[in-house]
Amino acid sequence: MTESNDAPTSGPRPVRAPVGTALTCDNWQTEAAYRMLQNNLDPDVAEAPDQLVVYGGTGKAARDWPSFDALLRTLTTLKADETMLVQSGRPVGVMQTHEWAPRVLLANSNLVGDWATWPEFRRLEQLGLMMYGQMTAGSWIYIGTQGILQGTYETFAAVAEKRFGGTLAGTLTLTAGCGGMGGAQPLAVTMNGGACLIIDVDPVRLRRRVETRYLDVVAADLDEAVKLAVDARTAKKALSVGVVGNAAVLVPKLLRMGVPIDIVTDQTSAHDPLAYLPDGIDLPDAPDYAARKPEEFTDRSRQAMAKHVEAMVGFMDAGAEVFDYGNSIRGEAKLGGYDRAFDFPGFVPAYIRPLFCEGKGPFRWAALSGDPSDIHKTDKAILDLFPENESLARWIKLAGERVAFQGLPARICWLGYGERDKAGERFNEMVADGTLKAPLVIGRDHLDCGSVASPYRETESMLDGSDAIADWPLLNAMVNVASGASWVSIHHGGGVGMGRSIHAGQVTVADGTALAAQKIQRVLTNDPGMGVIRHVDAGYERAEQVAAETGVRVPMREG
Amino acid sequence: MTESNDAPTSGPRPVRAPVGTALTCDNWQTEAAYRMLQNNLDPDVAEAPDQLVVYGGTGKAARDWPSFDALLRTLTTLKADETMLVQSGRPVGVMQTHEWAPRVLLANSNLVGDWATWPEFRRLEQLGLMMYGQMTAGSWIYIGTQGILQGTYETFAAVAEKRFGGTLAGTLTLTAGCGGMGGAQPLAVTMNGGACLIIDVDPVRLRRRVETRYLDVVAADLDEAVKLAVDARTAKKALSVGVVGNAAVLVPKLLRMGVPIDIVTDQTSAHDPLAYLPDGIDLPDAPDYAARKPEEFTDRSRQAMAKHVEAMVGFMDAGAEVFDYGNSIRGEAKLGGYDRAFDFPGFVPAYIRPLFCEGKGPFRWAALSGDPSDIHKTDKAILDLFPENESLARWIKLAGERVAFQGLPARICWLGYGERDKAGERFNEMVADGTLKAPLVIGRDHLDCGSVASPYRETESMLDGSDAIADWPLLNAMVNVASGASWVSIHHGGGVGMGRSIHAGQVTVADGTALAAQKIQRVLTNDPGMGVIRHVDAGYERAEQVAAETGVRVPMREG
Numbered sequence A, B: 001m002t003e004s005n006d007a008p009t010s011g012p013r014p015v016r017a018p019v020g021t022a023l024t025c026d027n028w029q030t031e032a033a034y035r036m037l038q039n040n041l042d043p044d045v046a047e048a049p050d051q052l053v054v055y056g057g058t059g060k061a062a063r064d065w066p067s068f069d070a071l072l073r074t075l076t077t078l079k080a081d082e083t084m085l086v087q088s089g090r091p092v093g094v095m096q097t098h099e100w101a102p103r104v105l106l107a108n109s110n111l112v113g114d115w116a117t118w119p120e121f122r123r124l125e126q127l128g129l130m131m132y133g134q135m136t137a138g139s140w141i142y143i144g145t146q147g148i149l150q151g152t153y154e155t156f157a158a159v160a161e162k163r164f165g166g167t168l169a170g171t172l173t174l175t176a177g178c179g180g181m182g183g184a185q186p187l188a189v190t191m192n193g194g195a196c197l198i199i200d201v202d203p204v205r206l207r208r209r210v211e212t213r214y215l216d217v218v219a220a221d222l223d224e225a226v227k228l229a230v231d232a233r234t235a236k237k238a239l240s241v242g243v244v245g246n247a248a249v250l251v252p253k254l255l256r257m258g259v260p261i262d263i264v265t266d267q268t269s270a271h272d273p274l275a276y277l278p279d280g281i282d283l284p285d286a287p288d289y290a291a292r293k294p295e296e297f298t299d300r301s302r303q304a305m306a307k308h309v310e311a312m313v314g315f316m317d318a319g320a321e322v323f324d325y326g327n328s329i330r331g332e333a334k335l336g337g338y339d340r341a342f343d344f345p346g347f348v349p350a351y352i353r354p355l356f357c358e359g360k361g362p363f364r365w366a367a368l369s370g371d372p373s374d375i376h377k378t379d380k381a382i383l384d385l386f387p388e389n390e391s392l393a394r395w396i397k398l399a400g401e402r403v404a405f406q407g408l409p410a411r412i413c414w415l416g417y418g419e420r421d422k423a424g425e426r427f428n429e430m431v432a433d434g435t436l437k438a439p440l441v442i443g444r445d446h447l448d449c450g451s452v453a454s455p456y457r458e459t460e461s462m463l464d465g466s467d468a469i470a471d472w473p474l475l476n477a478m479v480n481v482a483s484g485a486s487w488v489s490i491h492h493g494g495g496v497g498m499g500r501s502i503h504a505g506q507v508t509v510a511d512g513t514a515l516a517a518q519k520i521q522r523v524l525t526n527d528p529g530m531g532v533i534r535h536v537d538a539g540y541e542r543a544e545q546v547a548a549e550t551g552v553r554v555p556m557r558e559g
């Protein structure tokens, strides 16, 4: 649809979520969407708010500024039995549903299989017909770098457990990419006691992580960076060091230099070859070059990734623990002509799948009051609810001390089947009895146990070979709609890029009502329940145990 | 998941839906699914019930017989606030939802984009992990050949309108493929007054259509067929003639013979190159050959389609009205090396899209009583409700006279936005007041105005170039879940094959309750409403008019 002429013109401006208890919308369910959409674009949260870009390359919260305005406007008109439909970041309809139904339904970046490519997506994006939703950008539940921090913390903890006796003290981790997601890496490594050297082409990104206390220091040059990092390793000190440079150049160089590196990974924006900077191009020239000659840029970018990944394999051959951190760099390096790209595993089969079998995943919540004390109270509630879970307690404590809030105060922790509903119901009680100043939203990343099909990441190397089956995320979305979530989204291409993933998200508002309690109980049981049945179906024993212990029904085992 | 050993062994057997008013399940919502699943496999309905194949090549209702048994068993245990999850024809979960939620959610044949190919699908199918759901096969609302008859009737009526002064009398239509869908063609042509020559390699298929009165006569050979058909054309008589043979041979031959043919189309199972019989292979040898050498078979099949389509273009060049009837034969012929394959249009942009702009599509219902008189009463109700609609009246009258019921008595007619909800509410009243003997199910094909992305068929040549955007069918599925449909499905690859379509379906049960009335009102408003907003968004004026006249909200036009 072309813009109607009478729509008010609008454009880039600083956006922040309203806070406090006064409602702009009809009720808290829609008010929550109204606030979280704006929170996603808060200058303290989003990577490039003027372009409506939240994180992850070009992951956006709304298609364009007129769509953003229309989203807010429509939310303020929405009644408690109406539902707004959002197609790739633009509101396209309002329909009468009922009070158990979600208030917003979103579908972002979805393309029919044979057309699920970056060139077709970009053609449609340029026509103004689509946007890239990434995972939590287009589904309005990005909460800043903390969102990924817990997952990254869990992953490095699993690495420590597997190879280094439970701690990273005395190890050096090499990685690159210090953006919205990747910026969590240095803090996650130091929280696990290790030293970390992180490369980014963009000095602004590195400095920003220092400001938000995710990164300890930016070195003047590579030599200084290596010295600081190796000294910390030797002294078994937790320290993170940033260095400006191109990973396609510096990673091979560090390999040649023989720097004692124990763990190698990467979170540059490799999922999109136009977002990864090839060597030999200056950062300021990249956007223009990529726009003018996307194919040439793509070729050069894939060749650079081939060099980058070849060096990662070199570290692996030398004995380091090496893994792909979910940005599709192996796939792109392979397209760039490097044959051994898939020699090292993705992080999910290596470290995360055992958690998925228990329905565990990135449970998160944000305080609509805007008051940090609401989150501190929920932190305490979590500790009270799960006293036996030590690593959870350690995380909540460290997070309270070291995580700076961005935008609305929020918290994340990984909880499993039988835990999320408990936490959600407790939170709703705390809203109801006035312990908290205002309602909470409860959501999660699309990277979850039962909500994604992504053969290079979350569903890589499934036991039964079912990596590419996308029925599961679609069932996940539908069952969340059917369970009373406040908004539900289905996206394509998050994390690993076009053609490589389909995934779903849900957010449920704890507004303290009895109805919300019922919805929360269902959504936060069924949503992780999808993870359990998905892994039972694939033949994972741990998932079978969990299903048996918790009474999750598996129809093929009955009768 | 591998079969558990204690599951009762089961296998092919004749299946028929129970009829009457005694419930096997807990309530009519689940009873309806229980009956419709079985109805899909009724020997009078399904093309190959022993293989669980309903129609459309290998479109199945359940993955395998143990899954079929588990589906029925699970439905009998389902409570009024529970939902069964079905992944590619196998029940994988039962979750607590609420009474407004669907009782069944299905996702069939969905694959992540880069893996959305026949070879990957077949690999997964052979592992027992997937099935092909086509459109209404895997979503349990196939009602036999009548299902497509109305669409085919509408299409040929539009052809008559466009080129032949409103009637096909005095014209000869050439087509091929007399299977589950294609079998509707001869009757649709004669209902429009024309002569029809239809080719099928399988004599059994042709004879079956004669038995069910869809085809008038099967000729002994091509010469007799041509004589009968051309004589009927000359005499302006309605007559349909079947002939046994391979379309890749006979269509070119008829072109060379200079037979006076006015309209050419095709409904062989071209969407799946392993289901289209290449020339030079005997029908009985095909399954074994295709299984042993799928790639060689695919090559030969595409080459045969290239010859077939080349002849169709030849007829077009000679002045005939030629169109692709939604089986992807142009795409396959192109892969087979024929460059002009896309010279003739698909039937949707040519004839159907104007209807889609009004939210029109294949509305259908079936009588769970099993009693034909229930359908006759609904026929009358439709005539009473829409007295001003002449073509609808003509269809209902002809259908009552000429359509033989298959399985549960059922009816189809195309209704638009503002009409479907009216019909649905009237039907529910007729159940409530005892006019009908038992509840009805109300559903539709996935080929509908706002439920499908399929760039070679339903969304071919959209005005704004948005053919491949798949957000719409996903929003359609979610809004139907949110509106109270009884079961909702999301499929991939229906009609046109893997990688080429994503689509959604809904079925809603009119059980006579007040709650059902509310659900019906919402679902049958919102479901066609998706068609209106999808076409408004793409810039179709007719859709904009309809939205304006009926008050469909378009957020980007407000404020």
Ligand SMILES: NC(=O)c1ccc[n+]([C@@H]2O[C@H](COP(=O)([O-])OP(=O)(O)OC[C@H]3O[C@@H](n4cnc5c(N)ncnc54)[C@H](O)[C@@H]3O)[C@@H](O)[C@H]2O)c1
Pocket: A047, A055, A056, A057, A058, A148, A151, A176, A177, A178, A179, A180, A181, A182, A183, A199, A200, A201, A202, A205, A245, A246, A247, A248, A267, A268, A269, A270, A271, A272, A275, A276, A277, A278, A279, A325, A326, A327, A328, A447, A494, A495, A496
């Ligand atoms: N593992 C996970 O759970 C997970 C989750 C979401 C996203 N991801 C993926 O991780 C990647 C990073 O996400 P993000 O949100 O941080 O993206 P981002 O766009 O915010 O940051 C990417 C960073 O990479 C840097 N970069 C680009 N090319 C470089 C090069 N050649 N050398 C050095 N630095 C370079 C950029 O300057 C930028 O700072 C994406 O591919 C994303 O899809 C992973």
Ligand SMILES: NC(=O)c1ccc[n+]([C@@H]2O[C@H](COP(=O)([O-])OP(=O)(O)OC[C@H]3O[C@@H](n4cnc5c(N)ncnc54)[C@H](O)[C@@H]3O)[C@@H](O)[C@H]2O)c1
Pocket: B047, B055, B056, B057, B058, B148, B151, B176, B177, B178, B179, B180, B181, B182, B183, B199, B200, B201, B202, B205, B245, B246, B247, B248, B267, B268, B269, B270, B271, B272, B275, B276, B277, B278, B279, B325, B326, B327, B328, B447, B494, B495, B496
């Ligand atoms: N237009 C629509 O609305 C619509 C809807 C659904 C499906 N379709 C498509 O229409 C096609 C037919 O569907 P169906 O349900 O009838 O399939 P079907 O498998 O029941 O029947 C296909 C028929 O084609 C015949 N056939 C195969 N190869 C042949 C050849 N070379 N020459 C002559 N006959 C040959 C087979 O013998 C069979 O009778 C499929 O591709 C389907 O996807 C179209």
